[in-house]
Amino acid sequence: MKRILVLLLCGAAWLAAADLPVTEVVLYKHGIGFFERSGRLAAGESARLEFNASDMNDVLKSLTLEERGGGKISGLRYDSMDPLSHALQGFSFQAGNSQQISGLLNQFQGARVELKLGDRVVSGVIVSGQQTMNIREQLTLLMDSGDIESVDVTQATGIRFSDARLRQQFQDYLAMVAASRSKDKRAVYIDSTSAKEREIVASYTVPQPVWKSSYRLIFGATGQPVMEGWAMVDNTSGEDWTNVALSLVSGRPISFVSQLYAPRYIERPTADLPDEAAARPQLHEESFGASSAAGLDMAPPPPAAPARAVAPRKAAGLASGTLGSIMPLPAGAAPSSIVSAAAARELGELFEYRIAQPVTIRKNESAMLPFLQQKIDSRKLLIYSGGPSEHPTNAAELTNSTGKTLDGGPITVYDGGAYGGEALMETLNSGDKRLISYAVDLGTRVTSAFNGRDAVVREIHASRGVLSTRLAAEETRTYTARNVDQKAKTLILEHPLRSGYTLLNQKPTEKTSSAYRFEIALAADSTREFAVSEERVYEQTYAVTDLTPDAVLEYVRNRELSDAGRRQLQQIADRKRQVAENARAQADAAAQVDILTGDETRFRQNISTLGNVGGQLAQVQNYVRQLEDHERELATLRDKQAELRKQKTALETGLAGMLDALTF
DSSP: OHHHHHHTTTOOOOOOOOOOOEEEEEOOTTSSSEEEEEEOOOOTTTTTEEEGGGHHHHHHHHHEEESSSSSSSSEEEOOOOOOOHHHGGSSOOOTTTTTOOOHHHHHHTTTTEEEETTTTTEEEEEEEEOOOOOOOEEEEETTSOOEEEEEEEGGOOEEEESHHHHHHHHHHHHHHHHHOOOEEEEEEEEEOOSSSSSSEEEEEEEEOOOEEOOOOOEEEESSSOOOEEEEEEEOOSSSSSEEEEEEEESSSOOOOOOOOOSSOOOOOOOOOOGGGSOOOOOOOOOOOOOOOGSSSSSOOOOOOOOOOOOOOOOTTOOOOOOOOOOOOOOOTTOOOSSOOOEEEEEEEEEEEESSSOOOOEOEEEEEEEEEEEEEOEEEEEEEEEESSSSSOOEEEEEEEOOOSSSOOOEEEEEEEEEEEEEEEEEBOOOOOEEEEEEOOTTEEEEEEEEOOOEEEEEEEEEEEEEEEEEEEEEEEEEEEEEEEESEEEEEEEEEOOOOOEEESOOOSEEOSSEEEEEEEOTTTTEEEEEEEEEEEEEEEEEGGGSOOOHHHHHHTTTTTTTTTHHHHHHHHHHHHHHHHHHHHHHHHHHHHHHHHHHHHHHHHHHEEEEEEEETTTHHHHHHHHHHHHHHHHHHHHHHHHHHHHHHOOOOOOOOHHHHHHOOO
């Protein structure tokens, strides 16, 4: 029975979709790959491209099509993301896995059908389909003769609908069911109106693993070292890349995901005609002013669509080469036996390596491809950057003389026929220079000692009672480099670049964003000191009213102070001293008043006590005389306090005027 159902659904022969193999791949460093597919389509043939469902947003954003040979592309279809149940609602029939053939055909009452029964073909219009009590599949047909006959469907070896449109519906239905079985794959179909054979080219971008670079820097006994570059390429696309043109691009264009694949549904408002409800009284609001259309808030125009980046095409006139025997680097550290197999060119703001020979990489496999083997300007150095270790590192100064951009990656260094160490290199543009460290030099030791001087005042300014000083503090760090090896060396000393500090005694060879670099020659078996002095200039601000007289006099003695400033500050210091002396005099007078007041209290208590005791008159009179003397002294002190307060007011008023007029 399943065989009959398959024959029914496939009654009209399926047109095999043409294959468009991958012909070009361009891999970028930001996780995107550009693919170009091309192939020839026969007349009336369509092309089918299959993608991961997660890649469809990128495909729909970037897909471009070209039909060569005069034809026109009439349409582009792709599998919907809608659930199968929602997608199948558009069909007038349903075909389930457990559904009997008679039940399926019963949904097509009135349709003309042809059944192959042995050597004869029976055709008629479907009246009904049912299953009998003895589990036989019966199809009732209206024959061309006008007779109604029942046919045992299980005896039919073929069933075919006469209506071509109905057959097409079955094809579409089955295609949706088949597509739903794969949640990870989606198809894009390319249709054309051309009636002759033509060539189709499809280009698009999809996420791909980032290609990786690794290098070998090989120092020989003499001459320039050789830089050898290899690219690691991973094919995770799910299909073989056979004889594709492969390019590797260094750079990171902007790329993003835009949700284009998922259908979007908008909820529509419900609107009723006015005459569907009974009319009712309507009140209009009172008008209180005229409005102008110019005053309305208008929605801004939609943003212009961004220009689509044009995918790279095959470069004309690029140098080509032959890929030789690719083999691992031998222990003797000689360059690999390869021929330069990549042509390089600028690609806008990017840089492209185009592998000259077609490349084959099977799915789920990776390849290691040489893209560079050239001599490069380089010299060996030592670099000391501080830190916990006293030993500098063996390093190389690379000047990119290859004329190509060197993509960032690890570098394995071979020196004197042996492994020397490893380093990391950032992307190096043509003509640019970079230092790389690959080992620790145990034959050299660098230590440092710090020395600083007290800050000195360089400038003094004042305005309306505020004193501003500009100070300079000098710091010196002395480096001591000891070379115990019996060969001369060149040391690059990296001294931290600190904000606000200026070099005084040394001129750096070069400067980075975080350090000065000084180049120091070290003789064999020698020690050398190298002092780096820096000055930090900073400002301090004080309110003169908060300074003591002695603190003001310190500024008066400063040689950087102008004569006018010195006179003004001297006057202020004198006045502040007078204010301070006045304050001390008032404190002394207050203390004496407290003592006399205390004595008087004691005298009055004694007089009160002795007045009730016989024979104590003389003592009482003595206390009375002392009390009178204290009263006279208190009166004098109170007069003095009043005078001191008056003097204080005058002194502070004068000081305030001086501070307000203080300017130099």
